[in-house]
Amino acid sequence: MNCPYCQSVDTKVLETRSKQDNTIKRRRKCLSCHEKFNTVERVTFHYPNIIKKDGSVQPYLPSKLRKGLEYACQKRPIKISQIESIIxxxxxxxxxxxxxxxxxxxxxQLVLKELKELDQAAFVRFASVYRSFDDIQEFVAAIKTDNLEISYDQ
Ligand SMILES: [Zn+2]
Incomplete structure (x- = not known):
């Protein structure tokens, strides 16, 4: 951590405090110019964006994944907790x-890997649409139509 005043890398931690908001605050002193300053550390958690086949980009949303899984697992002996753990x-x-x-x-592919271990019918259901539908929402919309329901049974 460089000193904000002189950019020196030689700094010393004087005090470390854990805060309730899951951050760590440190009081530091620069060993070159002797100025004091504070730093805050926090956990960063970033999901990547998802690039679809048509090149468009969307944020990764666990809620979207849940919808797709719920439809794939419809009428199958799969508990909500199992879907949650896959997500x-x-x-x-x-x-x-x-x-x-x-x-x-x-x-x-990650979804298919999980479903394959969990339930063969849910796996086949998801696999049959995953190749032709690039987006979970398209998948959900399609799975609601009669056409797709019929194609599962073929
Ligand atoms: Zn300094």
Whole structure:
């Protein structure tokens, strides 16, 4: 942490305080110019943007993922808690990829990997639409139509 006054890198921490808002505040002293200043540390958690097939970019939203999963798991013996844990796992993976943007196909593949282990019918349902629909909302809209319901049973 450079000194804001002289840009020196030689600073000393005088005091460290954990705050209730999950931040850590430090009082520092510059060893070159002897000025004192404060720094604040906080956890950063950023989801990447999702690049769709048509090139458009949207923020990654766990709520969108939930909708897609709920429809894929409709009428299947799957608990809400199982869906929640898939969302948590995928969100964590997406965050840990640590990129500004990732392809929507990666999300689709992550979902399929989880559903394959969980429920074969939900997996097939999601897989049958994931290749032709790039967006969870399109998927949700399509899955509501009769056409798509019929195609599951074929
Ligand atoms: Zn300084």
């Amino acid at each position: 948590t796992k995928i969100s964590k993976t997406v965050e840990q990829i640590n990129k500004r943007e990732i392809s929507s196909q990666i999300i689709g």
